[in-house]
Amino acid sequence: MAANEQVSNIFDTILVLDFGSQYSHLITRRLREFNIYAEMLPCTQKISELGWTPKGVILSGGPYSVYAEDAPHVDHAIFDLNVPILGICYGMQELAWINGKQVGRGEKREYGPATLKVLEDSNALFKGMNDSTVWMSHGDKLHGLPTGYRTIATSDNSPYCGIAHETKPIYGIQFHPEVTHSTLGKTLLKNFAVDLCHAKQNWTMENFIETEIKRIRKLVGPTAEVIGAVSGGVDSTVASKLMTEAIGDRFHAILVDNGVLRLNEAANVKKTLVEGLKINLMVVDASEEFLTKLKGVTDPEKKRKIIGNTFIHVFEREAEKIKPKDGKEIQFLLQGTLYPDVIESISFKGPSQTIKTHHNVGGLLENMKLKLIEPLRELFKDEVRHLGELLGIPHDLVWRHPFPGPGIAIRVLGEVTKEQVEIARKADNIYIEEIKQAGLYNQISQAFACLLPVKSVGVMGDQRTYDQVIALRAIETTDFMTADWFPFEHSFLKKVAARIVNEVDGVARVTYDITSKPPATVEWE
Ligand code: GLN
Numbered sequence: 001m002a003a004n005e006q007v008s009n010i011f012d013t014i015l016v017l018d019f020g021s022q023y024s025h026l027i028t029r030r031l032r033e034f035n036i037y038a039e040m041l042p043c044t045q046k047i048s049e050l051g052w053t054p055k056g057v058i059l060s061g062g063p064y065s066v067y068a069e070d071a072p073h074v075d076h077a078i079f080d081l082n083v084p085i086l087g088i089c090y091g092m093q094e095l096a097w098i099n100g101k102q103v104g105r106g107e108k109r110e111y112g113p114a115t116l117k118v119l120e121d122s123n124a125l126f127k128g129m130n131d132s133t134v135w136m137s138h139g140d141k142l143h144g145l146p147t148g149y150r151t152i153a154t155s156d157n158s159p160y161c162g163i164a165h166e167t168k169p170i171y172g173i174q175f176h177p178e179v180t181h182s183t184l185g186k187t188l189l190k191n192f193a194v195d196l197c198h199a200k201q202n203w204t205m206e207n208f209i210e211t212e213i214k215r216i217r218k219l220v221g222p223t224a225e226v227i228g229a230v231s232g233g234v235d236s237t238v239a240s241k242l243m244t245e246a247i248g249d250r251f252h253a254i255l256v257d258n259g260v261l262r263l264n265e266a267a268n269v270k271k272t273l274v275e276g277l278k279i280n281l282m283v284v285d286a287s288e289e290f291l292t293k294l295k296g297v298t299d300p301e302k303k304r305k306i307i308g309n310t311f312i313h314v315f316e317r318e319a320e321k322i323k324p325k326d327g328k329e330i331q332f333l334l335q336g337t338l339y340p341d342v343i344e345s346i347s348f349k350g351p352s353q354t355i356k357t358h359h360n361v362g363g364l365l366e367n368m369k370l371k372l373i374e375p376l377r378e379l380f381k382d383e384v385r386h387l388g389e390l391l392g393i394p395h396d397l398v399w400r401h402p403f404p405g406p407g408i409a410i411r412v413l414g415e416v417t418k419e420q421v422e423i424a425r426k427a428d429n430i431y432i433e434e435i436k437q438a439g440l441y442n443q444i445s446q447a448f449a450c451l452l453p454v455k456s457v458g459v460m461g462d463q464r465t466y467d468q469v470i471a472l473r474a475i476e477t478t479d480f481m482t483a484d485w486f487p488f489e490h491s492f493l494k495k496v497a498a499r500i501v502n503e504v505d506g507v508a509r510v511t512y513d514i515t516s517k518p519p520a521t522v523e524w525e
Contacts, residue, residue, distance in 0.1 A: 007378050008052040011037035012199040017056035017073055019043045019062025019090045020348040021207060025340070026178040027058055027088070029380065030186050035201040036193045039378070042350050047077035056084045056197030057499045059091025060212045061176060063350070065140050066090065066097040068102065069154040071383050072348065073097075074313055084169035084196045085124075088137055092163065092172030101144035106141040113181065114155040118162070123152050125171050126162065126423060127191050132184040134161075134175035141174070169196055189343035199274025211240070212375055216246035219373065222333060228249045228334025229311075230281065231405075232261070232269040234398055235336035235376060238388040240279050245391070249280045249392050251334070256314050258307060260407035260421055261428040272394060282322070294416045303416065310365055319368065335368040337377045338384060342378045350428050401446045402480075410525040414453035419506070424451040426504045427470045435474070436494050444486050448473035449500075450513075450524045458501075458508035466506035470500055475522055483517040 007013075018024040018040050031038035041050075043059070057078050064071045074094055078085060087095040093103045118130040123265040134155070142160040145151065153162030155174075163172045171192070179183030182295055193199045220226060226243055230253045243251035253273065257266040266283055293306050319330060363373060376384055388398040404410060411428070412420045417500040428449040435441050450471045460466040472493075477483035497510035513520075 001169065004518045006052050007037065007215075008039055008054070009213075010197050010215070011207075012055045012197075013052065014038040014056045014058060014193050014197060014199060015050075016040040016058045016060060017043045017045060017074060017078075017091075018346075018348045019039055019064065019094070021061035021063070021088075021090065023176055023178050024345050024347060027060060027189070028339075028343075029080055030178050031193055032380065032383070033186065033201060034194070034319050035203045036190075037203040037378075038193075040343055040347070042346055043072045043074055044256060044348065045075065046322045047075050049083065053081065054083060054192060055199040056086070057081065059087040060194075061089035061091065061137070064090065065103075065105075067101070067140075074223040075474070079170075084192065086192050087170075087172040088178070089174060092160075092174060093140055095149075095170065095172045095185075096142050096146040096163075097254055099148060100144070102142055102144035102146065105142050106139055109139040110136045110141075112136060113139075114157060114161070114175065116161060117154045118152070119154065120152050121163065124195050125164070125173075125191050126153060127190065127195070128187055129184045134173075134177070134185070135179050136175050137180035138174060146172075155493065186375070187219075191490075195421065205383060205390055207391060208383075208387065209245075212242060213246045216243065216373070216375060219345070220247055220250070220495070223328060224323075224331040225328065226332040226334055227249070227270045227322065227370070228253055228336075229315060230255050230269065230273065230279075232265055232397075232405070233403055234388055234400055235384060236336060236383050236391075237393055237397060238391060239334055239336040240273070240281075241277050241375055241393060243373075243388075244277070244279050251280060252330070253279050253281040253318075254315060254406065255281060255283045256318070257283060257285045257287050258290040258313055258407060258409075259418070260290065260307070260409040260412075260416065262403065263425040272397060277393065284314060286310070289314065291416065291418055291421075296415060296439045298414050300410055303409050303525070304406045307409055311405075315364065315524070316368060319338065331371060332369070332373045332457050333364055333368070335372055335374050337374045338497075339376075339378055339380050339430075342377050342451050382447050384440075399442060401441075401444070401448075404523055409477065410523055411448060411450045412453075413450060413524060420451055420453070423468070423504055423506045424433045424449060424470075427437050427451070427500045427507060427510075430499050430503060431472055431496055434492070434499065438492055440486075440488075443476070444474045445480070445483065446488070446522060447472075451477050456508045460501075463517070467506050467509050469509045470504075471509060471511050471513050471524070473522070475523070477522075480522065483522055485512075485514050485516060488512070513522040 016027045028038040028040045073324040081460040096103050113133045114136050115133045120125040152164045158174045162172045177188040240253045263442040273281045283326045325507045385398050408424050409416045412424045474486035500510050
């Protein structure tokens with residue numbers, strides 16, 4: 001856990017307990033969309049160890065069967081919180097299991113749309129939802145009503161599509177309101193969080209800036225110093241700007257030029273961050289050091305390791321040079337961790353699976369005896385972008401495509417040399433320039449050029465050429481888990497190919513990558 005005071009103590013919070021459904025994080029996502037702060041924790045969370053009181057609790061779906069021997073179960077202390085509870089699918093089956101155990105295998109699985117029949121017009125949970133389409137995904141079902149509950153909605157296949165406790169604000173629904181296939185699912189979550197839990201809809205980035213700056217100041221105290229790496233990407237820039245707003249020059253940003261950044265990147269970052277955003281930034285040119293270490297290495301995993309390790313080494317060495325004026329040591333390390341990484345590390349993976357940790361800064365924290373500060377760890381990417389706009393970060397930077405940590409080193413296939421990086425960089429720059437020119441940049445999730453170290457014959461000005469190949473990649477995706485290639489107009493590809501071959505020495509051919517993910521990945525290495 002980061003050395004942050006809980007945001008949940010500041011904003012009204014809905015607690016989402018995750019039983020491992022692939023949709024669990026969407027519950028949190030939807031609630032945030034109407035300005036309710038929600039936090040997801042594993043279903044095994046002990047309520048006594050929470051450190052804050054939720055305004056309501058949602059039990060997510062999950063792949064298990066509540067009656068199975070190793071099925072996960074919720075801490076019964078949620079019922080002593082005296083706040084509204086909503087069980088979704090597995091969550092409802094869990095409520096039923098606790099109150100009479102009438103849950104078992106259904107005759108057939110139910111997967112797909114169903115029509116919701118609301119039985120009690122006055123029921124606040126389903127306000128405005130009668131006859132709407134809801135999404136089902138279950139194999140188990142309730143064989144009877146749990147003790148103390150009544151039915152409040154049905155569907156053709158689910159007689160207990162919605163249930164409510166007779167006297168307490170406890171509800172169960174068989175369908176998934178968090179997926180967009182449930183057309184009014186968001187209405188249900190809002191009815192629950194706003195009308196039944198009375199949570200304040202004050203989770204806005206405007207409010208977040210204010211409370212976060214206060215929180216950072218309190219945490220860091222009046223004298224301590226903070227250090228952090230910037231990459232030129234949106235997350236580290238937003239985190240750095242927030243730190244600067246909070247503690248000014250006691251925040252020290254370091255940009256390590258690893259020799260495999262984009263064309264003119266170090267100079268551009270310096271200009272934007274120092275001149276534009278007044279961030280206390282030091283740029284370290286370690287490109288020779290990185291490129292020397294990468295000499296002769298062709299294996300992608302080895303490249304990644306070398307870059308990661310060299311980065312830690314250079315960062316530690318340069319951090320040594322930043323001695324706070326009062327002779328004190330630097331005490332915190334800023335990390336731009338986002339909520340999806342946090343979710344990934346805490347979501348419930350079942351009894352047999354270990355939970356993986358989400359960051360690789362462990363070495364830095366230990367060696368340098370630093371404490372971690374992660375001001376974006378509660379935010380989704382679109383919230384970070386909104387925050388960036390509010391903090392005055394240039395629009396282009398806020399909406400920039402993601403760029404991998406090992407940079408162009410994994411976009412130059414085979415050995416990485418200065419010359420090869422230069423070719424990949426120039427081609428990439430032309431490609432991105434043309435994409436922006438054509439007004440397509442924001443329609444594409446990620447685009448880049450790769451250099452393939454194969455030689456191909458060409459002819460230029462009556463001369464035979466024998467040079468390498470550039471592969472262009474552009475993908476559309478919402479979550480980067482799956483992706484499809486972007487359908488450029490042929491005339492666009494024609495223009496880009498002509499420019500690259502003409503303007504970049506060493507390139508004989510240009511190809512366009514038309515593979516989706518899966519089976520391919522976004523990056524080539
Ligand atoms: N595993 C349970 C079932 O099959 C719950 C499924 C779910 O939560 N989506 O009914």
